[in-house]
Amino acid sequence: MSGLIVSLLWLLLFVGGGIYLAYQRVDLRTSTIAVGIAVLAYWILGDGPVLWKLVLTALYGLMVVPNLIEVRREKIAKPLFEIYRKMLPSMSDTEREALEAGNVWWDGELFSGMPEWDRLMSYPAPKLSDEEQAFMDGPCEELCRMLDDWEISHELADLPKRVWDYIIEKKFFAMIIPKQYGGLEFSAYANSCVLRKIASRNATAGSTIGVPNSLGPAELLLHYGTDEQKQHYLPGLAAGTEIPCFALTSPHAGSDAASLIDSGVICKGDWQGKEITGIRLNWDKRYITLAPVATVLGLAFKLYDPDHLIGDKDEYGITAALIPTDTKGVEVGRRHYPLSIPFQNGPTKGKDVFLPLDCIIGGTEMAGKGWKMLVELLSVGRAISLPSAAAGGGQAASYATGAYAVIRKQFNTSIANFEGVGEALTRIAGNTYIMNAALSVTAGAIDQGEKPSVPSAILKYHCTELGRDVSNDAMDVHGGKGVMMGPKNYLGRAYMATPIAITVEGANILTRSLIIYGQGAIRCHPFVLRELHAAGDEDQDRGLIEFDNALFGHIGYAISNMARSFFLALTHAKFSRVPLNTPTRRYYQNINRYSAAFALASDFAMLTLGGSLKKRELLSARLGDILSSMYLASTVLKQFENQGRRATDLPLVEWSVRTLMYQAQEALHAFLINFPNRWVATVLRLFIFPRGRTYSPPSDEIGARVVALVTTPGESRDRLSELAYTTLEPGNPLGLLQEALELSKEYGPLERRLRQARKEGLIDADYLGQQIDEALKAQVISQAEARSLRDYNEKVLALLGVDDFTSDELARVPAESQTPTPPRKAPRKKTASKKSAPAKRAASRKTASKKKTEKT
Ligand SMILES: Cc1cc2nc3c(=O)[nH]c(=O)nc-3n(C[C@H](O)[C@H](O)[C@H](O)COP(=O)(O)OP(=O)(O)OC[C@H]3O[C@@H](n4cnc5c(N)ncnc54)[C@H](O)[C@@H]3O)c2cc1C
Numbered sequence: 001m002s003g004l005i006v007s008l009l010w011l012l013l014f015v016g017g018g019i020y021l022a023y024q025r026v027d028l029r030t031s032t033i034a035v036g037i038a039v040l041a042y043w044i045l046g047d048g049p050v051l052w053k054l055v056l057t058a059l060y061g062l063m064v065v066p067n068l069i070e071v072r073r074e075k076i077a078k079p080l081f082e083i084y085r086k087m088l089p090s091m092s093d094t095e096r097e098a099l100e101a102g103n104v105w106w107d108g109e110l111f112s113g114m115p116e117w118d119r120l121m122s123y124p125a126p127k128l129s130d131e132e133q134a135f136m137d138g139p140c141e142e143l144c145r146m147l148d149d150w151e152i153s154h155e156l157a158d159l160p161k162r163v164w165d166y167i168i169e170k171k172f173f174a175m176i177i178p179k180q181y182g183g184l185e186f187s188a189y190a191n192s193c194v195l196r197k198i199a200s201r202n203a204t205a206g207s208t209i210g211v212p213n214s215l216g217p218a219e220l221l222l223h224y225g226t227d228e229q230k231q232h233y234l235p236g237l238a239a240g241t242e243i244p245c246f247a248l249t250s251p252h253a254g255s256d257a258a259s260l261i262d263s264g265v266i267c268k269g270d271w272q273g274k275e276i277t278g279i280r281l282n283w284d285k286r287y288i289t290l291a292p293v294a295t296v297l298g299l300a301f302k303l304y305d306p307d308h309l310i311g312d313k314d315e316y317g318i319t320a321a322l323i324p325t326d327t328k329g330v331e332v333g334r335r336h337y338p339l340s341i342p343f344q345n346g347p348t349k350g351k352d353v354f355l356p357l358d359c360i361i362g363g364t365e366m367a368g369k370g371w372k373m374l375v376e377l378l379s380v381g382r383a384i385s386l387p388s389a390a391a392g393g394g395q396a397a398s399y400a401t402g403a404y405a406v407i408r409k410q411f412n413t414s415i416a417n418f419e420g421v422g423e424a425l426t427r428i429a430g431n432t433y434i435m436n437a438a439l440s441v442t443a444g445a446i447d448q449g450e451k452p453s454v455p456s457a458i459l460k461y462h463c464t465e466l467g468r469d470v471s472n473d474a475m476d477v478h479g480g481k482g483v484m485m486g487p488k489n490y491l492g493r494a495y496m497a498t499p500i501a502i503t504v505e506g507a508n509i510l511t512r513s514l515i516i517y518g519q520g521a522i523r524c525h526p527f528v529l530r531e532l533h534a535a536g537d538e539d540q541d542r543g544l545i546e547f548d549n550a551l552f553g554h555i556g557y558a559i560s561n562m563a564r565s566f567f568l569a570l571t572h573a574k575f576s577r578v579p580l581n582t583p584t585r586r587y588y589q590n591i592n593r594y595s596a597a598f599a600l601a602s603d604f605a606m607l608t609l610g611g612s613l614k615k616r617e618l619l620s621a622r623l624g625d626i627l628s629s630m631y632l633a634s635t636v637l638k639q640f641e642n643q644g645r646r647a648t649d650l651p652l653v654e655w656s657v658r659t660l661m662y663q664a665q666e667a668l669h670a671f672l673i674n675f676p677n678r679w680v681a682t683v684l685r686l687f688i689f690p691r692g693r694t695y696s697p698p699s700d701e702i703g704a705r706v707v708a709l710v711t712t713p714g715e716s717r718d719r720l721s722e723l724a725y726t727t728l729e730p731g732n733p734l735g736l737l738q739e740a741l742e743l744s745k746e747y748g749p750l751e752r753r754l755r756q757a758r759k760e761g762l763i764d765a766d767y768l769g770q771q772i773d774e775a776l777k778a779q780v781i782s783q784a785e786a787r788s789l790r791d792y793n794e795k796v797l798a799l800l801g802v803d804d805f806t807s808d809e810l811a812r813v814p815a816e817s818q819t820p821t822p823p824r825k826a827p828r829k830k831t832a833s834k835k836s837a838p839a840k841r842a843a844s845r846k847t848a849s850k851k852k853t854e855k856t
Pocket residue numbers: 245246247248249253254255256286287288289290338345500503504505506507508509510511513514617
């Protein structure tokens with residue numbers, strides 16, 4: 001063997017072996033032994049110059065030092081520990097509480113750069129119990145039947161009384177309340193199924209039922225209430241004799257809810273004829289769902305104790321209390337009008353409302369703990385109610401639009417056959433699949449005891465954004481049919497409702513820019529939170545030991561991610577270990593690759609930008625997008641397994657994962673382009689994209705398979721919309737559209753016969769109705785066939801139809817009661833003045849622009 005080849009083999013041994021050890025995350029001690037053996041072998045067998053051997057040995061020495069724990073702790077970790085403690089960004093209590101809320105689940109695995117897929121795969125597929133299934137098939141189905149959107153949204157601006165009564169009687173408000181208090185005690189998954197079904201039918205009912213089952217008095221009481229409070233309120237909340245709401249937002253404090261100025265002052269006062277120590281509350285809140293009809297108001301305010309009646313502190317911070325709305329000084333009843341979706345929502349005010357101390361949820365022990373309570377509960381609630389509303393809407397939109405695009409014909413063919421329409425249909429179906437997967441898998445994890453705060457922010461943001469995309473696409477495919485409001489319009493109202501879900505429970509721009517990654521970076525990173533805690537430890541010796549362990553773990557983790565990111569990118573992750581050998585195998589590998597790249601980029605961002613990363617919202621948002629794409633794609637793969645790996649669903653799975661991972665690639669690219677330290681960005685690009693951006697979005701061919709799936713009656717189309725209200729009955733567009741779709745497939749051959757007859761000149765007419773008459777005359781079809789076709793045609797025309805109204809029907813105020821427009825005063829004639837030429841031109845321009853504005 002020539003000397004060159006031998007040298008190359010040694011190089012391969014050291015570089016390849018090093019990458020292998022880092023890639024596999026072999027621990028430091030074992031790696032040091034393995035490298036030591038290789039160095040020794042090189043000394044004995046290698047024929048390179050001694051200088052090389054010495055350099056190699058010196059480099060090896062750098063690897064040995066971290067194994068000498070006492071030395072490394074004193075000489076390396078300690079100085080860094082001192083610097084780190086000084087650099088530590090200050091963190092407010094509210095920030096710390098938000099960070100510590102919930103726990104770390106699959107998000108932590110994705111953050112690790114080496115996800116342990118068995119952890120996700122070991123979670124059982126969520127299932128409804130018999131009782132929950134019976135509720136879905138019984139009361140939930142019946143409630144959907146009772147909902148008439150036009151009546152609710154246009155005529156009554158409220159749910160009709162019979163619907164309110166039914167909701168209360170069947171305990172729709174009590175899904176999360178345990179049975180011991182009279183509630184239904186449903187799982188998070190069942191809760192999400194019920195909400196998805198209702199949302200597929202009506203946005204007003206969906207919002208009304210979503211709120212009490214999410215973050216509200218019941219949830220707060222269950223987790224933090226005293227026994228007396230639970231006994232006092234929960235049976236009433238379960239029975240529906242108490243209607244809850246929760247008021248946090250105020251005119252000054254929206255997204256920055258913790259800056260609220262509503263106050264509660266501890267003082268002596270009169271309560272039922274006796275002097276007691278209580279709280280005097282003043283508040284001004286807005287946007288509060290159910291406030292206009294609430295009997296019990298959950299209130300967030302800042303608690304003060306200037307006379308030290310309950311302790312030594314002057315100020316306790318944000319506190320939550322329950323306030324009966326019939327208490328003197330409480331104002332509820334007025335309503336906001338959220339985008340013409342008339343669920344009960346309105347302002348509330350309180351002026352010097354005096355209540356005993358036991359109105360504080362959890363009693364005085366919980367004074368000042370309100371923010372912690374809210375963020376803890378949001379870590380679960382945010383994953384259920386709004387994502388369910390979006391996914392339910394998506395299921396309805398997929399089902400309706402898939403059918404509509406078949407029965408609506410233009411240019412003599414179904415519009416579904418046009419590729420442009422197909423592209424929108426593909427997005428509708430694919431995005432719906434993603435929303436369902438994310439929701440079902442995450443709800444299943446919650447039922448297994450997880451409180452995944454970062455995934456719940458991911459779900460809140462992405463499901464509501466995907467819901468908005470689906471709604472936009474569905475409107476486009478429906479054309480004018482989606483635009484013309486009236487009882488026949490089944491899309492317009494849901495379209496109008498999309499910004500509501502975008503805004504509530506953390507408005508989306510803020511959620512993307514600050515919460516997903518901002519919370520995830522510290523929470524899910526395997527070492528950063530440990531380092532922070534260590535640096536903040538009052539016992540410095542203990543802190544140093546923990547800091548040292550975390551720091552060296554962190555360094556090993558960063559080296560490993562460099563190796564993994566590079567190797568996985570170079571090989572397109574083809575050799576990466578995955579849990580299954582199925583057609584979806586490559587997608588697991590792709591996620592492995594991006595997990596390593598994300599972990600690497602994330603570490604460098606934190607290292608070079610430190611606390612200022614929080615302010616670089618666009619960088620932080622892009623990192624959040626990558627994490628979100630991986631999380632959503634993982635849930636798609638898990639959902640595919642949970643649903644029994646149905647081959648017919650593969651187009652949806654492929655489209656979804658490809659789209660998400662392509663987005664991850666593009667977000668990573670945009671992150672690197674905008675990374676402020678260009679040297680670091682260049683190095684990162686080398687490790688992340690050594691072969692460039694090679695991942696492509698889903699092909700048109702996959703899209704065409706998705707279109708076929710969503711426009712053809714069958715199990716995959718049904719499964720995609722399995723929770724939507726699709727019963728065939730008058731007044732339910734989804735059932736009627738499905739019927740028309742099935743008929744269109746049945747009568748397809750007949751329609752083709754008519755088209756052929758037209759080509760041959762046997763019939764002349766353009767439209768099906770006339771064609772049937774002519775075809776019958778020309779004996780192209782039989783009487784029975786003509787009857788069936790006419791029946792089908794009538795059904796289609798009814799579904800394609802829109803409403804029209806007289807002006808009086810549309811006007812809220814009848815013409816005769818309108819106040820007449822006062823006659824206009826004739827403009828006073830100005831006496832001609834002698835103006836300069838430019839002044840005259842300016843005056844004439846002004847008149848022209850005024851005329852134009854009036855015209856507009
Ligand atoms: C229909 C409806 C129902 C509601 N129900 C309730 C309820 O029951 N109880 C309750 O307490 N509240 C409720 N809310 C209030 C809701 O939670 C707030 O509207 C929300 O927190 C946003 O506050 P804001 O509307 O004042 O927007 P603002 O805070 O004024 O925000 C405006 C925009 O700025 C963005 N933004 C703000 N800060 C940042 C930042 N740091 N980085 C990036 N972007 C930022 C936001 O994302 C948003 O896009 C409801 C709201 C609506 C519309």
